[in-house]
Amino acid sequence: MTASGKQQWEAVIGLEIHVQLKTDSKLFSGSATAYGAEPNSQVSWLDAALPGTLPVVNEQAIRYAVRFGLAVDARINRETVFARKNYFYPDLPKGYQISQMDRPIVEGGHIMISLPDGSQKRIGLTRAHLEEDAGKSIHDIYPQYSAIDLNRAGTPLIEVVSEPDMRSAAEAVAYMRQVYTLVTHLGICDGNLQEGSFRCDANVSVRPAGSQTLGTRTELKNINSFRFVERAIKHEIARQIRVLEAGGRIVQETRLYDADKDETRAMRSKEAANDYRYFPDPDLLPVHVSAALIDAEKAQLPELPQEKINRYTQSWGLKSAEARILAEDAAASAVFESCVAAMQHPQPVLAARWLLGEVSALLNRDGLDWPALPVAPVRLAGLLDAVASDTISHKTGKTVLEKMWDHADVTAAEIIEREGLAQMSDSQALAELVDKVLADNPKQVADYRSGNDKLFNFFVGQVMKATRGTAHPAELKTLLEDKLNT
């Protein structure tokens, strides 16, 4: 709720997120979908809408949409219908976009988001439908002409439409992040924000707090980063409140967020909007989604982030904050789980703390992401085993990690062996060392025995120095106590 003057206002936000599917080929043709290729090099006769060409739906895209639907607990329409959305634009070769209107592949479902107070909120989904992307018009290459690149034309998307269930920009961003985490986890989207693989439109309205009717909404188009979504929505809420408090009314329109000026501005009004004249595409009979396909997707459905969090906390004893950070990043959780699996005596809590602590610190230092981690999980597991078994101390472990970081293929065991970093576990040798230290420092021994307790740490330090830190602290303590107190 937003306070401004005496009136309390409530924002109502719904998001439409375009998720580009990571399929090998386009939604209705065999052309590749790789980003950044030479303009118009990934264009089939169909993509260029040559007369007589016909669409054939990509089964991988159907599978991915089904996978998404299952993950958000939605209904999968067993007979799903593609429709033509008609409008003229130079980068829309057919003069219509193949999308879905009635009977989209996914209907209903929900996403849970975490609020800052730690509570969870359920955001309902209206639908998720399959559609093809348009090409790109480029207006700044030639002074007299616009250039058209059809490489992207026909790339499969799912448009995920939420219910107007969000009440603040922060909730909208939390929802967007949650959807992002989900689709990257499911392996259906590469998640590349810069390349436009994940784009968002926001519908924003405000109403007096407590009101049940919706205010007039505006649509913010094409906001492609989490940061901009938050800023754009915040600005739009503030603008609408200003207009309403000044006695004006909100015009239903599409607005663009200008990140440079940090403001939204009108793009086109409802009156000027197209009548898209949707009708079922007669080139594509209703697509039958088989029970076998749904079952196969269900069986292959990866563990969802929330399920992972539950497992990490309940079975593995992680704290929920730790569990969330690891579970929501697909690459981090993969490293975590491989690491735990590769340990001789798996200790998930130890592994989580090392990954979120020392390993994350080194990643940050080098500006790396989890997929670029220089130390393979199996090598990390060797290090963690050494720490877990007290072969080396935590502090020595950090030193070993840094050496492993810079030297690929060297194991923790090799470094420990080569540099003699293992804690002394030979009690006889340690006892002899202690005797030597006591013999070399008779004055301190006498002082200690006459009551100067602080000197105990002096003896610890001397032994540690002699062993280069490899003496086992607890064992050393017992030995020293035995020898000094007798």
Place this chain on the structure above:
Amino acid sequence: MTAPWHQGLKTLSGQLRRGELSVAELVAESRQAVQKVAHLNALISRADDEAVEHQVNLAQQALDKGTAGVLTGVPLVHKDIFSTRGLRTTCASRMLADYVPPFDATVVARLKTAGMVTLGKANMDEFAMGSSNESSYFGPVKNPWDNQRVPGGSSGGSAALVAAGVVPVATGSDTGGSIRQPAALCGVTGIKPTYGRASRYGMIAFASSLDQAGVFARQAEDCALVLSAMCGHDPLDSTSDASGPVDYSAALNDSLTGLRVGILPQWLANTEAGVAAALEAVQQQLQKLGAEIQEVTLPTADLAIAAYYILAPAEASANLARFDGVRYGHRCQQPENLDDLYCRSRSEGFGEEVKRRILVGTWALSAGYYQAYYHRAQQVRRLIAEDFARVFQSVDLLLAPVTPETAFRLGEKADPVSLYQADVFTIPASLAGLPGLSMPAGFSQGLPVGAQLIGPHFSEARLLNVAHQFQQHSDYHQQLPEARQ
């Protein structure tokens, strides 16, 4: 002297196999004959000599090696709606007057594989929109029986060339009657198979849910041979039926004894006397061959034209949106801006009838009208299909007129609605996706009359069987226009 294909493709094929005739001779004869009827304006583009020669050589080699099929070396023309690689494909529109496709339509590719030799592209109504072949950008086709009259449409050029006896085979497409009606008006055999039976890939779309490729020949036996080669599932067309190729020749000689033939008294009452009389004679002949005649009704068929002229234009309005002057096709000179580019390119590139249908279709799909028009028309379409399904519980096929009258004069039906009425007997089967065949059934005042056979889905073999049996006892299909003049 009649052409070597006049007695049918099986006879012709025997001559080719035995070496009594070379493919080169056969093709040369057909090409010359086509030239001689240039006044019919039935051809838009001729295949160039080199391309023809190449196909002729391949066919002759297959014959010499003994790998030839029954269609090897047989010349044909394709309706100019089928994409032909390297050969201009205009759809009889200024919009595509210079368009050369980089690929073959599936139908074209399959007939090429069967060894057929493409001579050129037949004239048609612009984008297959018309029933008289008068909407072609390249001018109207003339009926070989009377050059003052229309050949029917939209596949008018294909029908006229087969009727004139200058090619043995021509492909066509049928959306609301575009094969059956010109076949009737020109006195040849034409079949439109069940929707989904022949691939639509590469056939320039008019109304996707209705468009279906088919074939013209003198006789049903020849249609069966060509149809067998062109049909069967195509993975490139999602609406294509999953079943594989069928040998439509296999059942040609089946007996008609016990065949239940439905006739529609209401339709016959709405035909001119000469057409009704010819139909009556066909009915009697079929009875003689053992068929039983039953009177049936299709109560909702009266609504077919109204529903069709909502649905077909609605689909066309989207199908023709790609012709925008941006990537290929006609582009206006010196566009001032994007809207000007669109408006002038399309205004100049499309003819009157095409524009009319785009406007009607756009309007029928508009917000606020969709339910009242498009949706309602779909409901009517379902009712018509149910009507047919009910009738086919008591009869095996229907014998019906193709058109209410014989070929009309060029320019006679200037009012579009009166022209739309020409398809009153063909549109119902189109809406129901049923196969329909038109066969020569006699003459009325010197002009051919057609009889239509309509059967349940996938009953093509039965329709061809009945037509073939009829043609064993009639010679209308063998008559040539010049012999009667």
